[in-house]
Amino acid sequence: MIFMKEIVAIIRPEKLEEVKNALEAAGCHGMTVTEVRGRGRQLGITESYRGRDYRIDLLPKTKIEIVVNDEDVxxxxxxxxxxxxxxxxxxxxxxxxxxxxxxxxRTGESGKKAV
Structure with missing residues (x-):
């Protein structure tokens, strides 16, 4: 029986502090944060440097991973x-x-008690 969910959010790096503070205010304190690179529909961006255009395909993003009980999703x-x-x-x-x-x-607890 599954009673927990993993929530993985890919967000803009500059929004991390705001998201983290909002989650803490909502009672969600545990999370794993990783700096990642990726793209979706945005398909990267084109930049100019010294008169030349170049494409950045994979943009910096921040990945937040959280495991919560179903009722908190x-x-x-x-x-x-x-x-x-x-x-x-x-x-x-x-x-x-x-x-x-x-x-x-640390304790060997499992299930809801471990979340």
Missing amino acids: DTVVETIVKSAQTGDIGDGKIFISGVDEVVRI
Whole structure:
């Protein structure tokens, strides 16, 4: 029985502090943050340097990974959307997947108690 979800959000790097603070205010304190590079519909950008154009295909993004109990998914997703959204292409995506089990290494607790 799956009762936990992993939420993976890919956001603009400059929105990390705002998202992190909003999540903490919503009661979500645990997260893993990774600097990543990627692209979606934005397909990268074209820059000019010393009169030459060059294309940056993979843009810097920030990946936030959070595991929550099912009842917290909507709150966490809404919090991320509200705090990360600029309305421009490249704001990012949120992916939600089921988590079969969680084990806290320090105590050996598992399941909901470990989240």
